[in-house]
Amino acid sequence: MSTPSLLILPGDGIGPEVMAEVRRVIDWFGARRGLAFDVTEDLVGGAAWDVHGTPLTDATMEAAQGVDAVLLGAVGGPKYDDLDFSVKPERGLLRLRKEMDLFANLRPAQCFDALADFSSLKRDVVAGLDIMIVRELTSGVYFGEPRGIVTENNERVGINTQRYTESEIARVARSAFELARRRDNRVCSMEKANVMESGVLWRQVVTEVHAAEYPDVELSHMYADAGAMQLTRWPRQFDVIVTDNLFGDLLSDLAAMLTGSLGMLPSASLGAPMANGRPKALYEPVHGSAPDIAGQGKANPIACILSFAMALRYSFDQGAEADRLEGAVQAVLAQGLRTPDLMGPEGGTPVGTRGMGDAILAALDAALEG
DSSP states (O other), X not given: OOOOEEEEEEESTTHHHHHHHHHHHHHHHHHHHOOOOEEEEOOOTHHHHHHHSSSSOHHHHHHHHHSSEEEEEEOOOGGGTTSOGGGSXXXXXXXXXXXXTOOEEEEEEEOOGGGGGGSSSOHHHHTTOEEEEEEEOSSGGGTEEEEEEEEETTEEEEEEEOOOOHHHHHHXXXXXXXXXXXXXXEEEEEEOTTTOHXXXXXXXXXXXXXXXXXXXXXXXXXXXXXXXXXXXXXXXXXXEEEEOHHHHHHHHHHHHHHTTOGXXXXXXXXXXXXXXXXXXXXXXXXXXXXXXXXTTTOOOOHXXXXXXXXXXXXXXXXXXXXXHHHHHHHHHHHTTEEOGGGOBTTBOEEOOHHHHHHHHHHHHHHHHHO
């Protein structure tokens, strides 16, 4: 087989710093595990605007379409606040998602034991938490037509349309069921079928896909507002949650904060399989560009490193190697090493961006040699 290909887009703010640590991890897997990647690097967001006058060039877009996976750091910053909306740094990321047709957004919420006290919930509620929210990313109320602000009867009216086709629902449902088969084999589908016709269709289609293709996976349904309540009451009852664009936006942020470490969490956006069977894929940390600490060596690289772990698992079928990398992160946190964002009341050993990368590489070596 040919060497798998990666396009790295560090982006803005702390993006280049955290991505530099990912590059070291990628090199480690090539040198110590014989898992080599064909890596190229390009510009996105404000960095692309500075050089090309656009947040994403056509050439970079073409390159993204041609690789096995894209790794992105972060985009945006106050430097670009006055740019026209059409060329703001975030438009580069949105173009990648749209043109790659990345319809399934995967947001894990995993609570590392060493950080369980960071959560606003009790330790016994969140310790061991490991759930996955699958959010439909390219349709729903954020994209439906008609939309806009119009005048009716001498007053302004804001209009947004919640719209889903059965094929859009079916494909994200399949993504959730496939993920569940790799995990605890349970899916909870969340919508508002009690008050929304789109929710009625959502429940119908998910049920039909389940019966026809995934009867081995346990399926349950829950109204999204009840799901939000249950996430804060007893989140460990869930394995995979699948939901629409709007509810997924809200529920994934809620679930992320259950861990107490929003800045540590990775994400994946997946599309249809390519000719080689791998999905179109974009991996990125949940955190933003954090321009206030950019260039200071304070950024936490773990979210970006765990995004690469997701790439190992979902793009390259290297689940054991993803486990290896996640285990190294767990080991480092258990040692008490902390970047500034993780320094809580219990203290810890302070490290910078490079120091955290050093520690994770050392933990990878130790596990391999032990």
